[in-house]
Amino acid sequence: MVNPRSAGQESMFMSVTDIFASEIFESEEELEQFLGNVESLMRRGQPDVAATLIEAQLMELNDGRHDIAKLAQATPVSAVRLIGWEVLDQTFRKIDRPEQPVTAMSVDISAPVTLPAPDPERGNFREPDLETLYFTDSAFAFARAGREEINHGYGRKAGVWRSAFEEAGAEVQVRGLGGIYGEVLAYQRRRELGDLPLPADNDALVMGHAFVAVRLHQAMRAVIEGRGLPRPVTVLVGSNESYPFFDAPVYTRAEYYDLIEDGEEGEVEESKFASLSLAPRPADYDPGSIFQDDTQVSGTSLRRRIRDAAPVEEPANDTASTPTSLVSSLFERLRRRPA
Template identity: 50%
Template sequence: MFASNIFGNEDELFAFLGDVEALLRRGQPDVAASILESQLGDLAEEGDELAKLCLKVPVSAIRLVGWEQLAEKLKKFDRPDKRITALSVDISAPFEMPLLEQKHGNFYEPDLDTVFYSDSAFPFSGAHREDLLDCYTPKGGPWSGGFEHVDATIAVRGMGGIYGEVLLAQRRCRPDDHNDPMEQDSAVLASAFVAVRLHQAIKSTAEGRGMPRPMMLMVGNNESFPYFDAAVLTRPEYEDLLDVEGEEDDCGAADEMFAPLQIAPIPDDYDPFASMPGEDQVSGAALRKKLREIAPEPEIANDVAPTGFGGFINKLLKRSA
């Protein structure tokens, strides 16, 4: 049974989720996150515990494990006629709710699939973001199911405190006779928040640590509500970010050196239950701009609400303005 204090009906709910996904696909995950945080903040003020948990997880609290293995994996899966040109990190819904340890309550990190694609599924190598926007359908991108390999190379740490609770909230809202509007709103917004936060964390890692080589980077889903899939960085965007054409920086080193940087391994004493660090962090791109000490070229802000969205999301944007 549909019940909500935020959305007038299910059509309005799914239109809202569609607009959040559209922000991700347009390359504005921070705007998507701010909209969700605003709504979760309202629920938190009303006493919703899941909303409160979500707001305690900044991007800087999330770590990706296995990023350092990508270079070797690409060498392994590359073929002379099918070079890996795209990578997608997908949230995979568990087949059944896992048994959670009593010690840590409902702590459960998301299961991730690492999906490797070649240009045989889609011309990723030369695709710009506009090319992707033009080809999406209600079922996702045309490359869906056309992967060369899928495994669990990448894992995530730092989301377990909310993800287990999100899974339980989804289960509670599933019965046809469930009619608690706050709980349904919380489950929907928290599910979307998990997907957007992971997208932000992967973007931050790619920008700060680099990828083994220029390629398309995406975040998707494997039957995981709300079924978002979107590009994090296209190959041209990554090339622009790192200036891989070989332009020298002020230190006299070619910028190509940034491409093979790898994420540091998780320290032995890492405790995912420790207090969350602050939100402040410096991306690789920002650090390099400081080193160059030149004014950055103007670019589209990622924290400014875009135009072209209709319906419920525009009401939210106007309300928060």
């Protein structure tokens, strides 16, 4: 959720300037615009369109034969699952305060502080580390806010609620993105070692990071629609210092009510909350173990350092006027290859 450049820590993170060398984009500005348009689609509730655009760019690399492009093709939404979902009700109740219940959660990809070296047994495989932030309406009026209001709450760097979370935890984790995410980190490590000379590899690095962020967003939406939530809350997916720093709402509270609304009377059946079937926790589930390795560090400590800082109002990001014109213009750009 927090773009690290706002904290003056540029040397720790991948920037567009660091990585720019492209077969697809004519300039850094064009790449930035493309990523901004992808995030805009996610914020408007169109992550499937966003994913299609990224996949189309990946298929431009070596005619779809690039390693990261092939891994993206092998990672459909159906292959991604979330674990720890069944403990959310207990977590919400633990964090609830009198007259201030949890009304929003943000599941963020946490960038590794140190890029991992290949593992002798697992190779480059590495699942993303997720951190979940829990909010009440003391941070932002999530209980009443629709998608438009939440999108206006995003400033140029992060949501205005970014430092007002109640708790941060690692209850929710992801399985199924480890192949492509680990390969993307391996390419990033090669870049830092000066061993990524081909423009196509730099394109794959950028698009691979974007693909992982969008695929997690899609997986979150799928699990909400398939397994439900223990209560209606706003669900966001964001970034804890993880390039390309996407932040977007998956479901607002009102949208979740629409999802579970009774079709005949237009009323919510409260029993649907209790009857939601939650998958059993896998035998290998151990959220604490992901931080035992020094190369896998949560951003929780950084979050706690900024927690007491007052949120700063920032201007909302601009968005395209209509979804149709944005999508059309992006596909037109995909068809245009630089000479």
